[in-house]
Amino acid sequence: MVDVFKPLIHVELKSNTPVTADVFYENWRYHDRLIRKGEGQQNSYKWVMREGMATTKDSIRAVRNEVVFYHRNPEQTVFDVAVEQQDMETVKDKMMNPLKNLTFGGKLWGDNLTFVGTQEGVYPGTDYRAWHLRTQKPVRTQQLHIALHTLQTAHVNEWEQGLAELAKPRKQAMLQQDKKNTRDWWNRFWQRSFIVAANPSSTPDLANITRNYTLFRYMLGCNAYGTVPTKFNGGLFTFDPCHVDEKQSFTPDYRKWGGGTMTAQNQRLVYWPMLKSGDADMMPSQFNFYLRMLGNAELRSKVYWNHAGACFAEQIENFGLPNPAEYGFKRPAYFDKGVEYNAWLEYEWDTVLEFCQMILDSHDYAGANIDAYLPMIDSALTFFDEHYRYLARLRGRKDLDGNGHLVLFPGSACETYKMTNNAASTVAALRTVLQNYGKKPEMLAKIPPLPLRVVDGKEMIAPAKTWERVNNVETPQLYPVFPWRMYGVGRDSLQLARNTYLYDPDALKFRTHTGWKQDNIWAACLGLTEEAQRLTLLKLADGPHRFPAFWGPGYDWTPDHNWGGSGMIGLQEMLLQTVGDRILLFPAWPVNWDVHFKLHAPKQTVVEAEWKGGRLTQLKVTPESRRKDIELMIK
Template sequence: MKCIYFSLRCIGLMLLMLASTAGAAKRQLPGDIVRMLSSYNVIWDTPSRSGSLESMPVGNGDITANVWVEDGGDLMMYIGKSDTWSEATRLLKVGRVRVSLSPNPFKNGIFSQELNLINGEILITAGSGADRTTIKVWVDANSPVINVDASSAKPTSMTCVTEIMRPHDVTFTGGGGHPLSASYTGVRDSPVPPSESADVLVPCKDRVEWYHRNTSSMFRTILEKQNVGELADKYADPFINRTFGAAITGKGMIAVNDSTLASERPAKKQNVSIVALTAQTDNVAQWQSRLDDILKTVGSIPAKTAYMRHCSWWDNFWNRSWIFLSGNENARIVTEAYLLQRYMIACQGRGAYPIKFNGGTLTFDYKGKNGDYRNWGPGYWYQNCRLYYWPLTASGDSDMKKAWFDMYMNNLALQSDVTRKYYGHDGAFFPETTNFFGLYIQDDWGWNNTGKASQTRWIRYHYEGALEMLAEMLEEYNHSRDEAFAKNYIVPFATQVISFFANHWPTINDRYRFIPANSLEQYWDCLNPIDYIAGLTHDINELKKLPENIVGSKLREEWDNCLRRLPPLPKTPDGKRLLPAEEYGVDRNFENPECYTIFPFKLYGMGRPDLDVALNTFNHRKFKHSNCWSQCAIQAAILGQSQLMEEALLKNATARDPEVRFPAFWKPGSDYVPDLDNGGVLATAVQHMLIDNLDGAIILLQALPDNWEADFKLRAHDNTVVRAKAKGKTLKELQVTPRSRANDVIIPDNNK
C-alpha cells in the first residue's frame, strides 16, 4: 500500500494546487506557505473500519461534520453545532447522515480520503478509470450549509438518509452510577430526572427535514435551587422552545420517504446540501419559516460563487499567521499538531457559544457511547476552556474569541445580581464551573444547598477564572488597541470583578486578608492564595495603562486602592521561591498555583525582574506532567527552557488514542476526546517559544531549540505583524509591519 499511498499523495497535491488556484484566483497566501501547509494534509488510503472513531473533521466555525467512509459502504457524517442545547442542558448533535452512491464506488479499488487544509474541505476518491468517483465535502465558511459534491466518470445515483439519533423521549434516571451519568454532569443528581424529547421528522416532497424542540426547561429550577429564583423572570430562559435541526436538499432529488432523499435519475454530477438552524421560536412553524428563508438565500447563490468565497475565507485564515518547524522529527510532529489544532478551532470557533473543552462539537462514538455523550457534561470549566482561547490572539484569530468573551459579558449582570443577593456587596464573582448562561453547575452547587457557597470544596472559593478572563481581554486590547472593545468589554468587566475582590474579604492593617479562599482546585481554605494576588497585580497594572478617555479618575483610584491593599506574593522564608499561598493544606489536584505568576499572569519570565525566583519556583514545582490542562510547556517557553519545553510539547503532540484515527483528536486525558485544551497548551507554548511581548518590546526566539528551524508569521502588540525565519537564536529573515516596530525586536541571551 505504500506505493499506492505515495502516488495518491503526489497526485493529490498536484490536483490540490490546481484546485487551489482555480478556487481562489486572488490567493493571498504565499506559494511557499501553500506548499508547506499542503504537505500536512491528512491522507488516508483505506476507508474507516471502526466507524466514527476513524472520522475526519470539517466545519465553518459553527457547523461541523465528522466525516468517514464505511469499509465497502457509505459516506457518513455526524453533524455538530455550537448552540444545540437540549432541555436537559446537554449539547447534542444535530444529527447523523448517510450518503450512498449506486453503483457503490467504495466496494473495492483505490481509495483516498484527504483533509485539504488550504480550502477547509475533505476530498474523497474511489475507484479508477471508468469507475472513478470523487466526492468533496465542505461546510460553507459563509453560510450554514454542508455541501456534498460527487462527480463520477459514469452516471450514478445518490441517496441521502438522516438517521434519527433520538427516536424516543428519554428520561435519565440513572444517577451517578449510570454509564451515561457523566454526560449529564450538572443535572444528573436532580430530584426530578432530566428528560429529552424525541427528534421529529417532517414529511416533505422536495427535501428531508428534522428537528429537536425543547418543550421543557430546567432554567427556573436551577435558579431556584441556587436560591435566586426571583431572578428567573428577569432573565430569558435559554432552553425553552429552543429548536434545532436541518434540511437536506439536492437538485434533481426527491423525498422517497420522510428520512430519505434520492436522485430522480442517474447523473455524472450529484450534490446534496444540508442546511442547519437553531432558533428559539414560539412555535415550530416559525422555525420552519426561518429555515425556508435560509434555504432560499443559500439556493440563490451560484455554487461556483459560494465555493470561491469559501476558499477565499480559508485563504485569508491561513494568511493571518503560520508556524512551520523543522530540523528533526520532533519539530515536524509539533508542527502538525499546531496546524491541526488551529484548524479544529477554526471549524468550530465562530458559533453562538464558546467551544466546549470536552470534545467541542466534534465528539464521536467512543468507548460504547455515541456522539451525544461527553464526560463532564454541558458545563464550561474555565481552567480548561481558556487554554485553547489564549493562542487565538497571536495567531490573528481574534474573531474566534468573540463567543468566549461574550459569554462572560452576557452573564455579568446575572452574576452581579447573584453577588448582591448572596453577599450584600457590589461586584461579580464567576464560578469555576459554569453553565453557558451563568451560575454554578448545579451538581457542584448542590440540590439541597441553602447556603451562599457551593457544596463542593474543589471550587468553593475558586475565583481565579474571572481574573484570568480579564487578563485575556487586556491582552486582546494590547494587540488591537480597539478602544470600543476596551469600553464595552474590559472596563465593565473589570469594574465588577475587581469590586468583588475589594469588597468580599476583610482588611487588617489596610491589607486584604483572603480567607477563606482556594488556590485553584489544588488547595482548599487557604490564606492569601497566590493566584488571587498575582491576578489582581497583573490586571490592575495593565488597566492603569488604558487611556484616560476610557478609564476615569474614580475608577483609577479604586483600582489603585485595591492594588495597594494586596498582600505580598507568598514566598519561602529566604525569598527564593514562590508558594501557592501564605497558608495552605494538603494537595487535592495536580496543579502548580505558584507558577501562575509565570503564566497566565506573566509577572516573571525572560526580560522580567527576578528571573532566578521564577526558575527556582518552576524547577521546584511539585507536578511535572504534560498533556491536557497542564501548563508546564507554556511556562517552560516563557522561561526560555528549550529542552524541557520540547519534551513537554512532544508529549502534548503525541497524546493520542491508537484507536482514534485523526491525529489531532487528542486522547481524553482528564477530559474527553478530542481534548481541546491539550492542543491549546501546545499552541500557546509554541507561540511563546517564538514570540512574546514586554513593555513595548517584541521578544523573539526565547525558547526555540538550537537544532530547530522556524518559519513563522505571528501577531504582536500594537497591531504588529512579525514574519521571520530562524534557527535556534539565529535570525535569518525578519519582516515587521509596521516597519517602525522592527526597532523593538529583542532576542534574549538565555545564557545570561
Template sequence: MLKQQSLIWETPSQNSQDSMPIGGGGIGLNVWFENGELLVYFQQSGNFDEHNGFPKQGRLRISNTTSDWAELTSFKQELNSQKATIQISIVDQEEVKTDFLVWVNTSHSVYHIEYSSSKEQLLSVAYESWRYEDKLSKAQDQSTYIFTERNDIFAYWMYPKDLIRHKDVITQDSNSIRWWHQNDNADLAFDKEMDQQGFCNHKQDLFNPQRDLVFGGSLVAKGMQGTTSREGEYLGTPFKALCLKGPSLPNMQRIDVYCCCEQVPDISSWHHAVDKLIGTYNDLDYSAHKQATQAWWAKFWQRSWIDIQAKEQDAQINAEIDQVSRNYRWFRFMQGFNVNGNFPLKFNGGLVTYDSGLVGYVEDQRDLSAVREVEAQKAKTLDGAQQIEANENLRIERDFGPDYRAWGGGSITPQNQRLLYWPLLKSGDFDLFEPQFSWYKDTLETTELRSQLAFGHDGCSYTEQINNFGLPIGSHFGWERPKSMGLGQQINRSCDDHYSTQLEFAFMMLEYQRYSQQSITEYLPFIQSAAQFFFSHYEYLAANDGREAYDENGHLHIFPSSGLESYKEASNPNDVTCGLRNIYQGLLRLEDISAEQRTLFELRLSKIPPLIHRQYNGYTTIAPAYDWAEINNVELPQMYPVYPYQEFGVGLEGLQIARDTWEHSCNEIYGQRSYASWHQDGIFCAHLGLVEEAKQVLICKLGDGGRRFPAFWGPGHDWTPDHNWGGTGMIQLQEMLVQDKAGKIVLLPCWPKNWDVDFKLHLGLGTTLECEVKNGEIINLVIEPKARMQDIETDFELNLTNVTEAV
C-alpha cells in the first residue's frame, strides 16, 4: 500500500541550491529559508519572451521587521508529499512562534502562503525582479559552446548580432503588486527564424506561441500596505523590489500569488484575465480550492506506488535502496507540477531551477567503484578510468543569474523530452501527457509545411533541437550558412537527417491509448504524418540521386539517415525501422480505422526494412544500422529494439542476441556506457534480465543527488535538476518490476530475490497490477481486469493462498 513521505529540515538553508520544490497548475516553486528570511522562486509553464527565453516569474521574500529571524531557537521545514505542502515553523529568541504553510493550486496557476504568529509582528513581503531594465546581450564567440550566456536562448547561440533582453513592468497599489512582460511583436524569435528558414510568406497563418504573449502576475496580501521600493543583490545578481508591510497576527492570514500567461490583443485584456483569476477566489471559497488540490494529490498518489525494502548483507546498500524508493516518489512529485501546464515539462530543470552559479557537479558520496570499473573496461581508451574521474569532478562555472539554464528557452529536444514521458504510462499519470502531446498537434501544420518547402513532399519533419513553434532552432539551422545549402539541411551535424524521435512520440501516443484506453483521435493526424514522412522523404531522395527507393525485396531504402545523433550517413538505422514497424502495428490494432486505411497500413508495414544484425568480435548482435560513415555521439540505436520498442528482451526470442549486443558492441567509443543523465543503461539491463548490473545502475541513478533536496540530480549532460536523470531512473525501476510485451505480463523480470517490494503500476489494455513480494515470494497479487491474470509470467514463487484477483 502507499507509503506516506515527508522531508524534514531542522536548520535553515545556505542558498537557493538548498531549496525545496513544490508546484501544481503549471507552476513550480523553490522554497527555502535563508539568513532569517523566507524566499520563493516561481516559474510558470509557457512563459516565453520575444527571444524565446524561459524566465522565472520572479522571487518572493518575506522578512520580519520587528524581531530577528536570523537567530532562532527552533526551526522546522517539512515537505509533505501527500498534501503537497511545505510547512515552516520557527521560534525566535523572544519565544515568538511563526508558522508558514505554502501550497499550490493544481487547477489554476496560483500559490498561497498562509502565516500566523503567537504574537503580533510586522512582516514585509517583497516581490523581487532582476529584469527591471533592458539588457544588452552581445554576440558571442561561436567557438565557445555551452559555456556562454546565449545558451539560455539556445536558438540564438550562434546568432551574429547583439540582442536586447527586454525588461518587465512592475507596479504597486495599496495591498498588491503586479508585474508583467509583454512581448515586443517587432522583435520575435519566431519571425527571425521563419524568415531564416524560408517561411516569410506563410508565418501569419502558423502556430506562434510568442506573438501577443503577456506573462506575469499579481501578489495580493490583504491587511498589508504598499511601502517603498528597494534595491539589493542576491548571489551576484542585482534586483529591485517592491514591498508590502503588515501585521502577523495569531489568526491565519495569507499571501496569494496569481500567475497568468495569455496571448491577448492588448495589455488591458491581460489585466482583465488576471482580475478574473483573482475573482475565482471570491466566487469559490478558498478552502474549497485547497480541498480540491489536496484531493487531486491524494488521487495522484493512489494511482501507483513503489516501496522497496532491501535485505542485502551490506547495511549501506540497504540504505541506498531506501533512497531509490524515496527519490522515485520525489521525482514523480515534481512531474506532477505541470498538470494543466501550457507547455511540456522541460528536461533541463523542469519548473524548479535555481541560480545558475550554483550549478555544477557535487562531490558524490556513493561508492561508484564497481560502476567505474565496468565503464573503464568497456571504454576503448587507454585512460578510460581517468576520463571518468575527470568528468565526475568537473566544476561548471556559468553564473548568469536565476533565469539561466543550459539548452534553455523555448526549444524542444525530443530525444530528451521522451524520457520524462515514458514513465507516465506505468505510473498511470495520463493527464500529465497533455502538454507534450498537444505541442505536436499545435505544430503539425508548420512541420508539414517545412517538408513541402524544403523537399516538396508530404509528411511532418520534426528535427532534434526544434523550437516551440515547430522549426529547427536557428543556431542549428545556421544563422550564417552557405547559400548552396538547401532548406532541408541543418548546419549542425548531430541533428541533420535525424527525425526518429517523431516516430517514438507517435508510438508513445499509441501506447498511451493502449494503456489508458482513451481516445487518441486528435493525435492520429500527427501519428500518420510522422510515419508518412519517411516513405515520402526517401522516395524523394532516391529520385534525386537517380537510384531505386526500394530494394529487390520491396523494402524502403532509408538513406542518408541517422542512428539517433550518433551514427551519421546511416542506411536503415534500427531506431528508425523499429519505430516505423511499431507505429503501423499499433495503428492496425486500432478499432476505428477504415478498410482503406487498413490496406494502406498493411502495405506500408510490408515495405519496412527488416532489423539489421552484425557480427561483432565473434558475436551476433543487433546493429545500429546497415552501415554508416562515422560515429558522432554516444547514443545507442542498436539497443532501441530492446527499449522502447521491446522487440527483444526477457520473455521474447533473441534474448541472447540482445545480451551480446549490450555486452560486446555498445562500447565502440568512450562514453556510450554510463549511468548519468539520459543514459539508459539501467533500462536496457532491466529488459535483458541482468539483475546484478541493473542493481548497480539503479543505486547510482536514483540515489541521492548530492544536494539538500535528494532528487536534484545533475547536471549530467543537461542541467540541475536533471529531469532526464530522474526519468530514466523511474523507467528502469518500473521495468525491473513488470514489463508488458507481446500480450504477456512479465512480472519481476529483473528483480533481486532479496528485495521486498510493494507496488501498484499500470499496464496495457487498461490494466492495473498490485503486487507484494516478501522473501522472494509473491504474497499478494491483485490485477484488474481479472482476465489478464492468465497473461502473467514470472520466475518468482507464488504463495497462492494470498493471490487474489480484482473483481
C-alpha cells in the first residue's frame, strides 16, 4: 500500500506455508558514473556537458534489519552555474535555491529481517548492486516498510532525524487506519468522475480509449499531493531507456528532457484535464512550482530591464531561470541578457498565462482558495505591460500604438512562428486572463485585437499580425479556440475558427494525433464530430508497451504524459463544454457511441449523463439549480 497522504509504502507478504522471504534493495548509483555522450539529456546541461561530469554515487548503508539510502547535492550545483552564466550574481543572495544541500532518499526495513550481504547484477545495459535482507526464520506473513524523505538541510544528520521521525514504528491499528484512509481516498477519486463508453461493433476500439483515459488518470492520481508537479515526460513512471530507444541505452535514470527543467508548453497539457475530471485538489503541486519561482522571475525583470513583473521563460529550471543549455553558453556580447539565445525559445514568455488561467479556473470549478496565487497572476500580467512598453520606448517616442494598444513585438507564437508582432496565442492569453482576473481594466484596454487574415477567400485567425520565420510544427492560430475559448461551439464567429482548422495551410500540414498535438481538442471544441472521433481513436489507442497508457516517445519520451493529457482533454470536450452559464452536453459526440460519464463544470457543478441507443437515458446535475443550463447538442 502506497500511502496517499504520507511518503510511506507498506508491503504485506502472505503464504499458506512458512517460507523464507528475500528482499533486495537494488541501486545502480553505487559508484560514480561519468556521463556519456548523449546522456546529458537526463540533466540540465543537456548537450553542453563539461568534460568529466559524473552522476555521483549514493550513500547506502545496511544495518541489522534495514537499508538506508540517500543522495545529497553538493554546495555548488547547476543553480550556481546558471546564476553566473545569466549575470544574476548581484542578486544571488536574494534568490530561491532549491538545490543546495538537498538530500533525498529513504529507508527500507522490516521486523524479522536481517542483512545478509550484497550481490551484483545487470539491468539492460546497467550494472547494479543489491543489498540483501532475509527473514531470520521461515514465516507465513511478513511486512516491509519504505519511508521516503526529501529535505534541504545544512547537515545530513538533520535529514536523518527527519527520516527517523517518519519511520517511527506504527502500531498495527494505526497501519490499518492508514490503509483505510488511502483506500477511501482512491474510492472517492474514482467516484468523483469517470468516462465509460460502450463497444458497438462498428467501433471495436471505443472501449479501449475510455479504458486508457482511466489508466492515464490513475497515473496522474499517483502523484496527487507531491511537492513537485507530475512532469510531462513520464511523471513517476519510467523504465530502462533502451526499451524506448535502443540508441539511448543509458541508466534507468535517463529520460529525455530530464533534470529540473520544466517545458511549460508540454506541462500544461498534464494539468488542464484535472478541472473537468474533478481533480483540482491535485493541481497545487504545479501552481506552487510557479509560486516558489516568483521572486526569482521578478528579479530577472529587475536586473535585466529595471521594470516590474515576473518573467517566466519557456524551458525553465526549478529555480526560475532558463535552462542553461537553452539560454546559450556562446552568446554575442550585445544580445539581451534576459532572452534565451535560442531560435525556438527566444521571446516565448506567455506559457505562464495558461497556469494563471488554471488557477482562476480551479476556484470556479472546485471553490479552491487561490488567494496565495493572486500576486503571481498579477506579476505575470504586469510583465507584459511593463516589458512591451519598455521595448517600444527603446524603438521610439511612444510606448503604445496609434490605437493605444501594446505592440507585442518581438514575440513568439509558441516555438513555431518567431519574431512575431501580436501573436494570436499571446493576444488571446492576455485578453482571457485579464478578463477573468478582473483587476487590471487599464491593461485589458491596451490589449490589441486578435490578428485575422484571409486565405483563398476564407477569413481565419492568423498566427500573428506579422512573423519572420516558422521554426516548429505547433498551431498557435488555434489557441484562441483552446485553451483560450474565444471561439467554439455556442460562441460567436464559429465559422471563422472552423476555417482556421479546415483551411489554414500550416494547420493542415502540421496535423497529427502524436504527442502533444492538440488537433483532437480543437476538433471537439469546434463541434467537428467526425474529425474529433477520428483523432480521439488514434490519440487514445493503446501505446506500444504492455501497459497501454505508456504512449510515446512522440516528440519527447515514453511514457508521454502530454500525449495522455491531450487525449484526456479531447475526450472531455467531446462530452461537455461550457459557454458562460450554458452547459453544452455532447457537443462533438457521435450519435452511435454509447457512453456513461461524470464530469465537472464551472460554478462547482457536476454533470452525470448516459447516452445509450441514440437517446439520453440518464441526467443528473449537481446542484440541481444548474439543470436549467443544460443544452443537449448531439445530432
